[in-house]
Amino acid sequence: MGGLLVIGDVVTDVVALHEQPLATGTDTDADIVLRPGGSGANTASWAAHLGADVRFLGRAGYDTGEWHIAELVKAGVRPHVPIDPDRPTAIVIAMVDGSGERSMLTNRGAGGHIGVADWAGSLLDGVRHLHVSGYTLFAGPGLELARLAMREAAARGITMSVDPASTGPLREFGPERFLRETAPAGIVIPNLEEALVLTGESGAEAAAASLSASYGTAAVKLGAGGALLGRDGRVVARAAATETPVVDSTGAGDAFAAGFLAALLAGMSPEETLEKGCRAGAAAVSQVGGRPGSGNFTRLTPNARFQP
Numbered sequence: 297m298g299g300l301l302v303i304g305d306v307v308t309d310v311v312a313l314h315e316q317p318l319a320t321g322t323d324t325d326a327d328i329v330l331r332p333g334g335s336g337a338n339t340a341s342w343a344a345h346l347g348a349d350v351r352f353l354g355r356a357g358y359d360t361g362e363w364h365i366a367e368l369v370k371a372g373v374r375p376h377v378p379i380d381p382d383r384p385t386a387i388v389i390a391m392v393d394g395s396g397e398r399s400m401l402t403n404r405g406a407g408g409h410i411g412v413a414d415w416a417g418s419l420l421d422g423v424r425h426l427h428v429s430g431y432t433l434f435a436g437p438g439l440e441l442a443r444l445a446m447r448e449a450a451a452r453g454i455t456m457s458v459d460p461a462s463t464g465p466l467r468e469f470g471p472e473r474f475l476r477e478t479a480p481a482g483i484v485i486p487n488l489e490e491a492l493v494l495t496g497e498s499g500a501e502a503a504a505a506s507l508s509a510s511y512g513t514a515a516v517k518l519g520a521g522g523a524l525l526g527r528d529g530r531v532v533a534r535a536a537a538t539e540t541p542v543v544d545s546t547g548a549g550d551a552f553a554a555g556f557l558a559a560l561l562a563g564m565s566p567e568e569t570l571e572k573g574c575r576a577g578a579a580a581v582s583q584v585g586g587r588p589g590s591g592n593f594t595r596l597t598p599n600a601r602f603q604p
Contacts, residue, residue, distance in 0.1 A: 298424025298561055299349040303445055304336010305407040305431045306354040306364050306377060307386040309586065311546060315394045326391075331587065332367040333388060334407070335461055336429035338547045338586040342554030342576055344372035345588035348561055351376060353419060355410035357385035371587065378414050380406035390546050398545055404435070411437030412444050420445075425561060426454055427553065430461030433477060434469055446480040457483035459553050460490040467493060475510055483560075484510075485553045487517040500524055501531050515573065517552050519545075523570045535570035538578035547586020552577035 314326040340352035351374040356364045361379035368375040386407035392398045410432065420426070426449040432438040449456055458481040460466050466474060471494045478484070484507050486494060491503035491514070500516055501524060507514035508526030516524045518537070525533040555576030559569040580586065 299351065299422045300340075300343055300425050300427060300557060300561060301351050301353065301419055301423045302336050302340040302343070302427045302429070303353045303432055303442065304339065304427075304429030305334040305386055305404070306332070306337040306352075306356050306368075307334035307388050307407065308360050308364075309333030309546065310387065310389045311392060312389065313392045313543075317393075318391065332364055333547065333586045334386065335431055335459065335547075335550050335586075336427075337364070337368060337373075338550035339427065339429070339459070339554045339557075340373045341368065341371035341587045342547075342551045342580070343558050346555060346558040346572075346576065348554075348558040349422075350374065351419065351423070353377075353410075353414065355380055355406045355414055357383045357406035359384040361385060361406075367587070376414075376416075376419060378410075380409060383409065392546065395542065404431075407431070408435045409437055410435075411441050415441055415444055417448055420449060420452055420454060423449075423454055425557065426456045427557060428456070428458045428478070428481070430459055430466065430474070430478075433474070434461075434465040439477065443477070446478075450480050455483070456481040457485060457553075457557065459549070460484070460486045460494065463489050463493050466490060471496075479510075482512040483515065484513075485515045485517070485549075485556065487519070487549055488521075491516045504531050505529055515552075515556050515570065517549050517573075517577070519548075523552070523574055525566050525570050527566070533566040533570055535567065535574050538575050540578040540582045542581045543583055545581050548577045548580045550586055551580035551588075 309331040312326040312328045344350040383406040386405040389401040458478045495503045495506040497503040504516045504524040504526035509529035514526040522536040552573040556573035559572035
């Protein structure tokens with residue numbers, strides 16, 4: 297199959313599920329858990345769970361770095377995670393409503409300072425595919441790291457993919473700049489909103505076709521609408537979403553990317569890669585948090601809605 301290297305963020309997720317709308321200036325009842333997360337680390341963990349040979353490069357902080365490394369090892373990932381002695385690990389407070397939709401408050405912490413000093417060319421030894429989380433590009437040191445990693449991967453003939461990560465930072469970074477900086481990648485894996493931001497199109501199929509003309513391949517995640525695969529300027533495959541109760545949408549896109557890439561590395565057809573991505577995404581939304589398995593969390597409130 298060949299190895300997969302994921303470069304991205306490792307994050308401490310505080311997930312709060314609330315049935316009622318947030319009440320400004322007062323309390324809102326919620327069930328709260330603490331989970332390991334981060335888009336890149338989630339993708340690496342799901343890919344390992346699905347049988348891929350995975351290594352991960354990220355940067356954690358002095359407060360929870362050892363815990364995050366242990367969780368990655370437990371997931372079957374080979375972590376390369378320097379611990380920043382001066383900064384805490386990135387943290388996200390994810391507020392999840394009754395429909396499973398989430399809103400996030402983010403502090404990038406140590407993850408915002410990952411850079412070329414954390415890189416070693418040996419990370420690419422035995423690697424067939426490099427996947428870069430878009431969050432890496434949204435800070436100067438990470439952008440330099442992504443440029444270096446993609447340049448060395450291209451020199452070795454290693455295929456590459458990128459996940460745009462989030463519409464807010466993507467807009468601030470600039471869609472055209474993002475397309476330019478990630479041009480070495482042959483695959484882009486956005487959700488629909490990210491695809492529309494990157495292309496300026498108004499529909500999923502047009503956006504998938506446009507992105508695939510730029511990158512070669514575009515796997516556009518449509519949530520409950522499934523996914524589209526564009527290749528060389530046209531849509532070549534579609535997949536329906538796997539029906540499942542939605543508990544928490546955190547990490548669904550990361551899981552999709554992992555399922556898609558694991559299937560790609562296994563030599564599956566375009567239709568199968570989309571189907572595997574959708575299945576992994578469905579598994580993610582059926583549980584709390586963005587990693588495979590629902591037992592590895594710290595329960596901060598005693599409500600029974602969180603079932604291990």
